[in-house]
Amino acid sequence: MKALVYDGIETLGYRDVPKAEAREGEHLIRIMASGICGSDMHAYLGHDDRRPAPLILGHEAAGIIEGGPDDGRRATINPLVTCGSCAACLAGRENLCGDRQIISMPPREGAFAQYVAMPNRNLVTVPDAVPLSKAALTEPLAVSWHAARLALEAIHPKMERTALVIGGGAIGLAAALALHAMGVENVTIAEPNDKRRAFLAERCNLSVTDNATQPATVVIDAVGYAATRAQASAIAAPGGVIAHVGLGEHADGLDVRRMTLQEITFIGTYTYTAQDFRDTAQAIFDNRFGPLDWIEERALSDGAQAFRELRQGSVAAPKIVLDPWS
Amino acid sequence: MKALVYDGIETLGYRDVPKAEAREGEHLIRIMASGICGSDMHAYLGHDDRRPAPLILGHEAAGIIEGGPDDGRRATINPLVTCGSCAACLAGRENLCGDRQIISMPPREGAFAQYVAMPNRNLVTVPDAVPLSKAALTEPLAVSWHAARLALEAIHPKMERTALVIGGGAIGLAAALALHAMGVENVTIAEPNDKRRAFLAERCNLSVTDNATQPATVVIDAVGYAATRAQASAIAAPGGVIAHVGLGEHADGLDVRRMTLQEITFIGTYTYTAQDFRDTAQAIFDNRFGPLDWIEERALSDGAQAFRELRQGSVAAPKIVLDPWS
Numbered sequence: 001m002k003a004l005v006y007d008g009i010e011t012l013g014y015r016d017v018p019k020a021e022a023r024e025g026e027h028l029i030r031i032m033a034s035g036i037c038g039s040d041m042h043a044y045l046g047h048d049d050r051r052p053a054p055l056i057l058g059h060e061a062a063g064i065i066e067g068g069p070d071d072g073r074r075a076t077i078n079p080l081v082t083c084g085s086c087a088a089c090l091a092g093r094e095n096l097c098g099d100r101q102i103i104s105m106p107p108r109e110g111a112f113a114q115y116v117a118m119p120n121r122n123l124v125t126v127p128d129a130v131p132l133s134k135a136a137l138t139e140p141l142a143v144s145w146h147a148a149r150l151a152l153e154a155i156h157p158k159m160e161r162t163a164l165v166i167g168g169g170a171i172g173l174a175a176a177l178a179l180h181a182m183g184v185e186n187v188t189i190a191e192p193n194d195k196r197r198a199f200l201a202e203r204c205n206l207s208v209t210d211n212a213t214q215p216a217t218v219v220i221d222a223v224g225y226a227a228t229r230a231q232a233s234a235i236a237a238p239g240g241v242i243a244h245v246g247l248g249e250h251a252d253g254l255d256v257r258r259m260t261l262q263e264i265t266f267i268g269t270y271t272y273t274a275q276d277f278r279d280t281a282q283a284i285f286d287n288r289f290g291p292l293d294w295i296e297e298r299a300l301s302d303g304a305q306a307f308r309e310l311r312q313g314s315v316a317a318p319k320i321v322l323d324p325w326s
Numbered sequence: 327m328k329a330l331v332y333d334g335i336e337t338l339g340y341r342d343v344p345k346a347e348a349r350e351g352e353h354l355i356r357i358m359a360s361g362i363c364g365s366d367m368h369a370y371l372g373h374d375d376r377r378p379a380p381l382i383l384g385h386e387a388a389g390i391i392e393g394g395p396d397d398g399r400r401a402t403i404n405p406l407v408t409c410g411s412c413a414a415c416l417a418g419r420e421n422l423c424g425d426r427q428i429i430s431m432p433p434r435e436g437a438f439a440q441y442v443a444m445p446n447r448n449l450v451t452v453p454d455a456v457p458l459s460k461a462a463l464t465e466p467l468a469v470s471w472h473a474a475r476l477a478l479e480a481i482h483p484k485m486e487r488t489a490l491v492i493g494g495g496a497i498g499l500a501a502a503l504a505l506h507a508m509g510v511e512n513v514t515i516a517e518p519n520d521k522r523r524a525f526l527a528e529r530c531n532l533s534v535t536d537n538a539t540q541p542a543t544v545v546i547d548a549v550g551y552a553a554t555r556a557q558a559s560a561i562a563a564p565g566g567v568i569a570h571v572g573l574g575e576h577a578d579g580l581d582v583r584r585m586t587l588q589e590i591t592f593i594g595t596y597t598y599t600a601q602d603f604r605d606t607a608q609a610i611f612d613n614r615f616g617p618l619d620w621i622e623e624r625a626l627s628d629g630a631q632a633f634r635e636l637r638q639g640s641v642a643a644p645k646i647v648l649d650p651w652s
Contacts, residue, residue, distance in 0.1 A: 088565065091484035096564045096589060154480065154591070158417035224586065238422045239414065250583040257576040259594035260550065263422060265480070266592040268585035 002324060003113035004303040008053045009046035010311070012304040017056070020115040027065045029077060029118055033136035034111040035060035035295070035321045036306060038169060040104070042247070044307050050105050058112035058322075059104040062126060062135035066115070075123035076135040077116065078142075078277045079103040084121070095146075095271045102271075112303060114324040121274070124281045133321050134284060134292050137174075140319070141289060142280040143245060144174035144222070146272035148182055151218045151243035154265055159239060162186040164216035166231055168196045168208065170318045171245055172222035173294070176206050178280075179218070181288040188212065190231070199316055203294055215240070222246060229253030238262040243269050300324040328650060329439035330629040334379045335372035336637070338630040343382070346441040353391045355403060355444055359462035360437040361386035361621070361647045362632060364495060366430070368573070370633050376431050384438035384648075385430040388452060388461035392441070401449035402461040403442065404468075404603045405429040410447070421472075421597045428597075438629060440650040447600070450607045459647050460610060460618050463500075466645070467615060468606040469571060470500035470548070472598035474508055477544045477569035480591055485565060488512040490542035492557055494522045494534065496644045497571055498548035499620070502532050504606075505544070507614040514538065516557070525642055529620055541566070548572060555579030564588040569595050626650040 001019040004012050022028040037060055043051035051057065059079035065071060082089050082097035089097050103118070104110030126135040155161065161184045165175045168191030179187045190212040191197045197208045215237040221228050224246025232242045233255040244266060254266065272280070283289055296317035298306050303322050309315050327345040330338050348354040363386055369377035377383065385405035391397060408415050408423035415423050429444070430436030452461040481487060487510045491501045494517030505513045516538040517523045523534045541563040547554050550572025558568045559581040570592060580592065598606070609615055622643035624632050632646050 087484075087486070091482060093482065093484075093565055093589075098564070156417060156419065158413075158419075160413075224582075229582065238424070239419055244582070244586055247583055247586060251581060252578065254580060254582070255577060256550075256555065256570070256580070256594070257573055259592075260570055260573060261596050262594065263419075263596050264594050266585075266594075268582070268588065268590050268592075270587050270589050 001114040002300065003056050004300055004322070006043060006051070006053050006055050006057050010044060012044070012307055014301050014303060017113070020109065020113065020117045022117040026117045026119050027070060027123065028067055029063040029075065029116050030066045031061050031063040031111050031114060031116055031324050033062050033133040033321045033323060034058045034300070035136050035140060035319050036310065037140060038171070041307065041310055052106070055104070055106065056109040056113050057104045058110035059102055060136050060139040061111035061116065062132040062138070065123070074126040074128070074132060076126050076138040076281055077111065077118055078122040078124065078274060079111070079139060080271055081108065081119060081122060092273055092275055094274050112300060112322060124278055127285055130285055133295060133297055135281070136321055137292055137295065137319065138277065138281045138284060140170050141174045141178065141284065142272040142277045144171050145178040145280045145283070146276040147220055147243040147245045147269040148175055148178040149276065150267050150269055151220065151241045152182060152184070154241045154267060155218055156239055159217045161218060162216045163188070163218040163220065164212055164235060165189045165220045165222055166228045167191060167221070167223035168193070168200050169222065172220070173200060173204060173206070173318050175220040175222050177289045181283055184218070195316060199318070204290070217241070220245065224248035226253030230255065233259055233264060236264045239264070241265045241267065243267045245269050295319045295321050297321050297323060299326040327440040328626065329382050330626055330648070332369060332377070332379050332381050332383050336370060338370070338633055340627050340629060343439070346435065346439065346443045348443040352443045352445050353396060353449065354393055355389040355401065355442050356392045357387050357389040357437050357440060357442055357650050359388050359459040359647045359649060360384045360626070361462050361466060361645050362636065363466060364497065367633065367636055378432070381430070381432065382435040382439050383430045384436035385428055386462050386465040387437035387442065388458040388464070391449070400452040400454070400458060402452050402464040402607055403437065403444055404448040404450065404600060405437070405465060406597055407434065407445060407448060418599055418601055420600050438626060438648060450604055453611055456611055459621060459623055461607070462647055463618055463621065463645065464603065464607045464610060466496050467500045467504065467610065468598040468603045470497050471504040471606045471609070472602040473546055473569040473571050473595040474501055474504040475602065476593050476595055477546065477567045478508060478510070480567045480593060481544055482565055485543045487544060488542045489514070489544040489546065490538055490561060491515045491546045491548055492554045493517065493547070493549035494519070494526050495548065498546070499526060499530060499532070499644050501546040501548050503615045507609055510544070521642060525644070530616070543567070544569070546571065550574035552579030556581065559585055559590060562590045565590070567591045567593065569593045571595050621645045621647050623647050623649060625652040
C-alpha cells in the first residue's frame with residue numbers, strides 16, 4: 001500500500017510499504033480521509049519522543065471496512081486502543097488506560113496510508129449522507145468536546161457560563177463549536193494571527209479577539225504553552241475553570257498564587273473517552289457543529305508539501321485532510 | 327485593651343491599644359483563644375504585602391459576646407467578612423466575594439487582642455461542653471475541610487479514594503483529619519521533619535511517610551511551594567485531583583505535561599464557605615476530628631516569644647493558641 005512515512009526531522013516519504021493486516025478481532029479499513037493534526041506537526045519537527053522515525057503518522061481518519069461480514073461499512077476511527085478491562089476503562093475513562101495505544105505511535109502505525117487495522121469497538125458507523133472527509137474530523141472535534149465537557153462539569157452550577165478559547169487553530173475552533181453545541185452562548189476565541197481571526201469570524205461566524213480582557217468562567221487553553229497558561233490563569237474569573245489541551249511546553253506559566261486566592265481549577269485533558277468520541281460523531285451527523293466546511297482536501301501523495309506549508313504558516317484552512325486514493 | 331501588635335519584620339509589641347468597637351449589626355467579642363497561623367508567621371517575616379505593619383494579626387479565634395441581647399453567648403468566629411449580596415455570596419461561595427475582608431488584614435484588625443468586633447452572621451455558637459481553645463480551631467480546620475471537600479467533589483465517582491497530604495503542619499494535619507471525617511480511610515501525610523512525623527504518628531494516630539512513592543487519587547498540597555507542587559503533580563494518580571492550599575511560592579513546580587497526559591485536576595483553594603465553616607464547627611462539636619488535644623496554650627503576653635520559637639522550628643505542637651486574659 002501507499003503511505004506517507006516520517007523518515008526524520010522535516011522529512012516525509014511517500015512510498016510503498018507492506019499493507020496493514022487485521023489481527024484477531026480487528027477490521028481492515030480502507031482509509032478515505034486522514035487529517036493532519038498539530039501533534040503530527042510536532043512529531044515532524046522532531047519534538048515528540050513518543051513518535052520516533054521511521055513511522056507512519058496520522059490518527060484522524062475515516063474509511064470503509066474491507067473484507068469480512070462488515071465489508072463496505074463506512075466508519076470513523078477512534079484511534080485510541082485501550083485494554084477494556086482496567087479500572088479506568090471500566091469507569092468509562094478509556095483515555096486513562098495504562099495500556100493505551102494510539103495509531104501513529106509505536107507499536108501502531110498511523111493513518112497517512114491506504115489501510116489501517118483497527119478493533120471493531122474503535123469504529124463508529126457513518127451515515128451515507130455524511131462525507132468521510134467530514135467524518136474524519138470526529139477525532140479532533142472529540143478532543144475539544146472532551147475538554148469542553150470536563151470544564152462544564154467542573155464549573156459551579158450557579159456560575160454564569162462565559163467562555164474564552166485561547167488559540168484559533170483546529171482545536172480552538174473545535175472547542176468553540178463544542179461549547180456552542182453544549183449550549184454556551186457567550187464564547188470568544190483569542191487568536192493573535194490576523195488571517196486566522198478573519199477566517200474564524202467570516203467563515204465560521206465565531207466571536208474573536210486579539211486582546212482578551214473580559215474575565216471568563218470557562219477558559220480552554222487550546223495551545224498549551226507557558227504564555228497561554230499565563231493568559232488563562234490571569235483571565236479566568238474567580239471560581240472559574242481552565243481546561244488545558246496540548247503539549248506545547250512541559251511546565252511554567254500558571255499564576256498559582258492567583259489560582260489559589262481565586263479558587264481557579266485547572267484540568268489537564270487528554271484525548272476523549274469512547275463515549276465522548278461517539279457523542280462527537282453523533283453531533284457531526286446531526287450538524288450540531290455547523291457545516292464544517294473549513295477543511296481543505298489534498299492528495300496523500302502531496303502530504304510532504306502540505307506539511308511544509310503548514311510549517312511555513314501559509315495555510316489558511318484550520319484543517320488539511322489527506323486522501324490516499326486521489 | 328491589650329493586643330499583640332505586628333510593628334515590623336520579626337517585631338511584635340504587646341501593649342494597650344484602643345478597644346475594638348462594634349459597628350451597626352456587629353457584636354463585640356471578648357476573645358478567649360486565638361491561634362497562630364502560618365499566614366501570621368508569613369506576615370511576621372514581612373512576606374505578605376496584604377498585611378503591612380502596624381497591624382494586629384490573628385484570625386483563628388473564639389470568645390464570648392459582650393453586651394447586647396446575646397451577652398454571654400460563646401462563639402467561634404468566621405473571620406471572613408463578605409458582602410452577602412454578590413453572585414459569589416448568593417451562590418454560597420462567600421470566599422470568592424469581591425469585597426471579602428478578613429480580620430488581621432486592613433481595614434480589619436486581628437484577634438491577637440482582648441476584643442474583636444464581628445457581624446452576627448460570622449459567629450457560630452459553641453456548646454458549653456466544648457472548650458473555646460478547641461473551638462478556635464474551627465478556622466484552620468475549615469480551611470482543610472474546604473480543600474478536602476472540593477477534592478472529593480472533583481474526584482471521579484468510580485475512582486478509589488486514596489489520599490496523600492503533603493506537609494504535616496496544622497493545615498496538613500487538619501486535612502488528614504477532615505478526609506478521615508469524610509470517610510476516606512486510606513490517608514497518608516508526607517512530612518520530611520522527623521519530630522513532626524513522630525508527633526503525627528504517636529499523638530494523632532495518623533499514617534505518615536518521609537518518602538511518598540504510592541500514587542494517590544487525592545493529593546492535598548498543604549504547603550504551597552514549587553517543590554511540593556512538583557511532588558503533587560508527580561504522584562497524583564492518572565485522573566486524580568490535587569487540592570492546593572497555601573501561598574508559599576507564587577508560581578512553578580507543576581508538571582503540566584504529565585497533568586495533561588494523565589488528566590490531573592488542580593484546584594486552587596482559599597479559606598472556606600460559610601457552610602464549610604458551620605459544618606467544620608459541628609464536626610468539632612461532634613468529635614469527628616478526634617480529641618484535638620494537640621494544641622499548646624500560652625498567654626498572649628508571651629506571643630512574641632511564641633513567634634520566635636515557631637520561627638526557630640522548636641515548637642512540637644502543630645498549633646499554639648494564645649489567651650489574652652491569662
